[in-house]
Amino acid sequence: MGFSTIAIHAGNEPxxxxxxxSVPIYQTxxxxxxxxxxHKGFEYARTQNPTRSALETNIAxxxxxxxxxxxxxxxxxxxxxLKLVRAGEHVILGDNTYGGTFRLFSKILSNYxxxxxxxxxxxxxxxxxxxxxxxxxxxxxxxxxxxxxxxxLKAVSDLAHxxxxxxxxxxxxxxxxxxxxxxxxxxxxxHSTTKYLNxxxxxxxxxxxxxxxKDAEWIGFVQNxxxxxxxxxxxxxxxxxxxxxxxxxxxxxxxxRVVANFLAEHPKVLKVYYPGLVSHPQHELAKRQQSGFGGxxxxxxxxxxxxxxxxxxxxxxxxxxxxxxxxxxISHPATMTHASVPQETREKLGITDGLxxxxxxxxxVEDIIADIDQALK
Ligand SMILES: *Cc1c(COP(=O)(O)O)cnc(C)c1O
Numbered sequence: 001m002g003f004s005t006i007a008i009h010a011g012n013e014p015x016x017x018x019x020x021x022s023v024p025i026y027q028t029x030x031x032x033x034x035x036x037x038x039h040k041g042f043e044y045a046r047t048q049n050p051t052r053s054a055l056e057t058n059i060a061x062x063x064x065x066x067x068x069x070x071x072x073x074x075x076x077x078x079x080x081x082l083k084l085v086r087a088g089e090h091v092i093l094g095d096n097t098y099g100g101t102f103r104l105f106s107k108i109l110s111n112y113x114x115x116x117x118x119x120x121x122x123x124x125x126x127x128x129x130x131x132x133x134x135x136x137x138x139x140x141x142x143x144x145x146x147x148x149x150x151x152x153l154k155a156v157s158d159l160a161h162x163x164x165x166x167x168x169x170x171x172x173x174x175x176x177x178x179x180x181x182x183x184x185x186x187x188x189x190x191h192s193t194t195k196y197l198n199x200x201x202x203x204x205x206x207x208x209x210x211x212x213x214k215d216a217e218w219i220g221f222v223q224n225x226x227x228x229x230x231x232x233x234x235x236x237x238x239x240x241x242x243x244x245x246x247x248x249x250x251x252x253x254x255x256x257r258v259v260a261n262f263l264a265e266h267p268k269v270l271k272v273y274y275p276g277l278v279s280h281p282q283h284e285l286a287k288r289q290q291s292g293f294g295g296x297x298x299x300x301x302x303x304x305x306x307x308x309x310x311x312x313x314x315x316x317x318x319x320x321x322x323x324x325x326x327x328x329x330i331s332h333p334a335t336m337t338h339a340s341v342p343q344e345t346r347e348k349l350g351i352t353d354g355l356x357x358x359x360x361x362x363x364x365v366e367d368i369i370a371d372i373d374q375a376l377k
Contacts, residue, residue, distance in 0.1 A: 003062070003177060004246040011057030011239065023054040025236045047224045051232040055239045059197065062176040062242065063189050065209035067216035069223050070235060074172065074192025075100050076228035077206030079108075081168055081188055082137075083222045084215060087113030089136040094121040094151065096144040096349050097170065098192075099338040107340075118345075121151040122282060124159060131163045141170040142179075143286070146298040146333045146357040147350045148273040150282035153289060157185030166215070172196070172324070177249040178292040187212060193230075195324025198241040199248050203234045248326065251362035252295030258365045259358065259372070260297045268376045271300040273350075295360040296323060298333070301376075304353035307332055309375070311356060316363065316371040323359035328368050331357050 001009075014021055026049055031042040042048045052070050060068030071077040078101055085091055093105055095118040105116045119130040121140045138160045142151040153169060160167045168188045169181035175196040181189050191197055193205035208219050223229060230238070260274035272279075275286035276293030286293060301307045310330075311319050317330040321337055331337060333351050341351070360368060 006061050007058070007245050008243050010061035011054040012243075013054075023051055023236065023239055025232045026050045027232050045232075046227050046229055049229075049232055049235070051235040051239070052230055055230070055235040055242075058239055058242055059176070059191070059193075059207050060209050062245070063171070063209035064176075064180050064182050065189065066211045066213070067209065067219070069208045069216075069219050070193070070230035070238070071206035071208065071223065072228040072230055073204050074098075074170075074190070074194060074206040075104065076226075077190050077192075077208050078170070079104060080219055080222045080226070080228065081190055081208055082109060082114065083226075084166065084218060085109075085114050085136050088115070088134065090115040090117070090132045090134045091137045091139060092117055092119050092121075092127065092130045092135060092165075094140045094142075094144065095119060095345070096147060096149055097139065097141045098145050098172075099340045101139070101141070101170065103340045120149075121156060122149045124152065124155050127156065128159060131159075131165070135163060135165050137166045137168060139168045139170070141173070142289075143173050143275055143294075143296070145173065145337065146273070146296070146355065148275050148280070148296065148298060150275055150280075150286045150289065152285055153181050153184035153186055157187075161185070173296055174290055174292075174294060175245060175249055175324075177245050178253070178294060179290045182209070182211060184289065188215065193238045193241075194322065196249065196252070197245065197324075198238045199245065199324060199326060200237070200241060201322065201325030201327065201329075203237040203241075205230045205234050205238055248362060249292060249294070252324075252360060253292040255362060255365045255368060256293060256295035256297055256360045259360045259368060260293075262369050262372070263297065263299045266373075266376060268301070268306075269299050270302050270354075273298040296357070297360060298355055298357040300350075300352065301354045301356055304334075307354050307356050310372075311375075313375040314371050315374075316367055317358065317375075323357075325359070326362050328361035328363060328371075329359040331359075333357050
């Protein structure tokens, strides 16, 4: 079956009780039991909820995974995956992950004896040197936020597996429509459903998808044991969102390419970060690994004051954190999403004070360009 057919039908069975075509929001905390120990598979809503189950079936199918778990946020999904790692074990973390992921490692997990090192995962020989005898996991994000570096998922998976480590990929930027990491040998996919999967900037959520039965059992145990579950209403919203994922991603991609090309030719723009540009260092890899380039574009304005003036002069593009919604959002990584990353690390990665990031929405692209153009002037 094709992607859109799966997106619309997987998990979306008509309701058994009423025939409702949309999965109802089962807003309940518990379920009546017929007799002691006799129930319909639902006992308590932290453990099981039919709306959440429908979403879990849906996104697992989109990621070509056997198992899926929906969480209260992208961060809680990532935290649950890190519960596969124990004190004294080591994780290699991509050096340009989402700021919150870096913060989880540096400020929280480090208190519990989880060791980690940062590595540029776009450079495989460099990654190889980062392995230690106790390396349990490699955590990558591709393309990265906000400088859009692309990591070779097959090469990383082969290397990690040869060293006995599990590979996790944060697939938030591409969504399963443009990239299915499990198909390249990645073991676990995580998402912030807050972004493209929900797609309408009205829900915060996260997801874990995987094939390994033993790890899935543990993630399910952690989901229930810690309780950072996605609510029935948010599950409904994301389930509604994924039905249009393909058409939205196609529109983001189409607009993203136009905006990236426009910026690349603009005299006030010093550099553009977009894997769809031939000038991007991993353009060929992106073409191989992704079926599109998406709607995330970052560009260098040269200084904080230039960036500030663009960010404060745009009218259509909304100044704000987050990404992946139908509306274009513009942000300043150095002071917003990546404020928790030390300045030295930021500069090394190219997250300068002059860098501006746009999550290109699906408005008419002429309007988006006119807005950026007037702001740059
Ligand atoms: C937003 C984001 C997260 C965190 O997700 P939340 O839903 O905000 O908790 C993780 N990874 C990436 C790539 C993100 O963009």
